Amino acid sequence: MDKFVTHRGKxxxxxxxxxxxxxxxxxxxxxxxxxxxxxxGLFRAWREDPGFVLNNPSYGGATILVAGPNFxxxxxxxxxxxxxxxWGFKVxxxxxxxxxxxxxxxxEGLLPVQxxxxxxxxxxxxxxxxxEKEIMVDLGERQVRVDDAVWTFPIDEFSRWRLMEGLDDIxxxxxxxxxxTEYEQHRSHFKPVVA
Amino acid sequence: xxxxxxxxxxxxxxxxxxxxxxxxEGEPDLLFIDLHLLHEVxxxxxxxxxxxxxxxxRRTDLTxxxxxxxxxxxxxxxxxxxxxxxxxxxxxxxxxxxxxTLRKNCAEFGIPIRSLGDVNQGIVHVIGPxxxxxxxxxxxxxxxxxxxxxxAFGALAFGIGTSEVEHVLATQTLPQTKPKTMAVTVTGELRxxxxxxxxxxxxxxxxxxxxxxxxxxxYRGEAIRGLSMEGRMTICNMSIEWGAxxxxxxxxxxxxxxxxxxxxxxxxxxxxxxxxxxxxLATDEDAEFDTEIFLDASAxxxxxxxxxxxxxxxxxxxxxxxxxxxIEETDRNAARHALEYMALRPGTPFREVPVDVVFVGSxxxxxxxxxxxxxxxxxxxxxxxxxxxxxxxxxxxxxEAAEAEGLDKIFADxxxxxxxxxxxxxxxxxxxxxxxxxxAASTSNRNFEGRQGKGGRTHLVSPQVxxxxxxxxxxxxxxxx
Ligand code: SF4
Numbered sequence: 001m002d003k004f005v006t007h008r009g010k011x012x013x014x015x016x017x018x019x020x021x022x023x024x025x026x027x028x029x030x031x032x033x034x035x036x037x038x039x040x041g042l043f044r045a046w047r048e049d050p051g052f053v054l055n056n057p058s059y060g061g062a063t064i065l066v067a068g069p070n071f072x073x074x075x076x077x078x079x080x081x082x083x084x085x086x087w088g089f090k091v092x093x094x095x096x097x098x099x100x101x102x103x104x105x106x107x108e109g110l111l112p113v114q115x116x117x118x119x120x121x122x123x124x125x126x127x128x129x130x131x132e133k134e135i136m137v138d139l140g141e142r143q144v145r146v147d148d149a150v151w152t153f154p155i156d157e158f159s160r161w162r163l164m165e166g167l168d169d170i171x172x173x174x175x176x177x178x179x180x181t182e183y184e185q186h187r188s189h190f191k192p193v194v195a
Numbered sequence: 196x197x198x199x200x201x202x203x204x205x206x207x208x209x210x211x212x213x214x215x216x217x218x219x220e221g222e223p224d225l226l227f228i229d230l231h232l233l234h235e236v237x238x239x240x241x242x243x244x245x246x247x248x249x250x251x252x253r254r255t256d257l258t259x260x261x262x263x264x265x266x267x268x269x270x271x272x273x274x275x276x277x278x279x280x281x282x283x284x285x286x287x288x289x290x291x292x293x294x295x296t297l298r299k300n301c302a303e304f305g306i307p308i309r310s311l312g313d314v315n316q317g318i319v320h321v322i323g324p325x326x327x328x329x330x331x332x333x334x335x336x337x338x339x340x341x342x343x344x345x346x347a348f349g350a351l352a353f354g355i356g357t358s359e360v361e362h363v364l365a366t367q368t369l370p371q372t373k374p375k376t377m378a379v380t381v382t383g384e385l386r387x388x389x390x391x392x393x394x395x396x397x398x399x400x401x402x403x404x405x406x407x408x409x410x411x412x413x414y415r416g417e418a419i420r421g422l423s424m425e426g427r428m429t430i431c432n433m434s435i436e437w438g439a440x441x442x443x444x445x446x447x448x449x450x451x452x453x454x455x456x457x458x459x460x461x462x463x464x465x466x467x468x469x470x471x472x473x474x475x476l477a478t479d480e481d482a483e484f485d486t487e488i489f490l491d492a493s494a495x496x497x498x499x500x501x502x503x504x505x506x507x508x509x510x511x512x513x514x515x516x517x518x519x520x521x522i523e524e525t526d527r528n529a530a531r532h533a534l535e536y537m538a539l540r541p542g543t544p545f546r547e548v549p550v551d552v553v554f555v556g557s558x559x560x561x562x563x564x565x566x567x568x569x570x571x572x573x574x575x576x577x578x579x580x581x582x583x584x585x586x587x588x589x590x591x592x593x594x595e596a597a598e599a600e601g602l603d604k605i606f607a608d609x610x611x612x613x614x615x616x617x618x619x620x621x622x623x624x625x626x627x628x629x630x631x632x633x634x635a636a637s638t639s640n641r642n643f644e645g646r647q648g649k650g651g652r653t654h655l656v657s658p659q660v661x662x663x664x665x666x667x668x669x670x671x672x673x674x675x676x
Binding site: 023078096103173180183189 | 216250255459
């Protein structure tokens, strides 16, 4: 995983709330067995509308998606994160995220940034009046900055450290393999096994 | 310390504490996972990751795979039962590839699999409980958000993403930050004809799709205690639809009776030890929840959704709401969008909304009790002209049990389609889909845009309302027939 320290990029304003993962990438794209190439499924249904923001060339190359509250609710599909990542997004900003989506995003190095709805509105307006404008997302300082505006966002210390170091979770856990083995030796005997 | 009173804990906290392999300041707890369920959709990339890193599956004995999302549920060939596991019926090559990939991965890594054609094949959240693998006090995960279903047994069960699937395969553990706890206390009794599905839809409409965010929810109170295991599963299943990390119900005699004698349930002395432990799991009297919600069961009537998220619901007795009456601007916009997509006009009585398709099935309402409830309504009646009704058992075993009771006949006589087990029309991934513009009454759990097929319109309902709707050709409750 690449390290994430700061990111400067253009904003794509997505004025929708409750964007569920079925909208981010419809179920038919879940049939693939590969790990990349999901950008073609991103917001597939909405993209058929020529006026949809993803089709607007002014926002070409945007790397920061700014959406309404409850982004990424619904199904657990990691494909939603892959689709956003493969399209080129590095950061998603919203007032609230679906829990599983948020966890999935953190694991893939796509940074979910939680700002209040007022800040989201301010960024939307900015992006709509000046689509070329870049904003700064600073994970070290837990800040989003543009011009004179500074917004702070919450993120737990551990996730922040992992992202900034670009560490893979499984490797981290396997450093404690002995502790796992020890735990296994004390599990209750009546717990079920499959095979 | 001898004599010290331990801090009172909730059910969720007890199960959590029992699974902490490692805790360190400033880091998530490392939790041991007792049962890991797999299906074809969210696992291929996880196995790919293992191969890339040269890792093995740590506990194949705590891992079980099945095929459900992609599998077709209609087989023209009556000899299907004798041709177990063959893929010839999956016409869609991509679906077939996904299922073949799961089979290859399970063979390569030594994981037991219940394939299409196996008597234990079915929707992943139906077969876990059915096999007796889902037990109180366990941690259960699956790359599927409706894993919350298993919480009905007092297990801590939640959906995970594919990278977490890989993590569990490799380590049998998951790093997790402790969520907050919430109690949903449902007082009173459900009125006759009102079901667990109505209860959970009403709760989500009240609390909103984000109302449970960041919480493990414990459903309690006399209305919950009065539910069967099937009803409890319906409730816990939809926990994720209002954002909860997991839903749980404390195990009691109903739970024990359901489990007794099942294939993987403990037996003999093991059973006694297990029950003794399970009884300790209930929330302590003085334990505190971070959040509490109260609901009066007796005030609930048959409930449906009118919009494109499960929180956009209302009593069937009502009318399509006017978006302008919502207080929050985001809610107004969402309602406007939803009504446009659903092609509904404000003020229209729900009972005047005609449907094209009725779907009874899914991990929310595809168990034997659900099929019985729908059959009872439809017995001796006919599916309305021009309406297509699909009845899809949640597992192969559910299908067999239903046939043993003659339910298949009742449905067939009424003009409904009796199908094989799978996720079917719950999501648009297999041949059972809505066409653009078609409207369905569906016992599943998601009414998202296009969930049941591109351009399809979904009203979430209980099995009873689904069956009555099939007969009436419009949204209806059994009492209307
Ligand atoms: S029945 Fe529907 S909700 Fe349940 S596992 Fe299948 S697709 Fe998911």
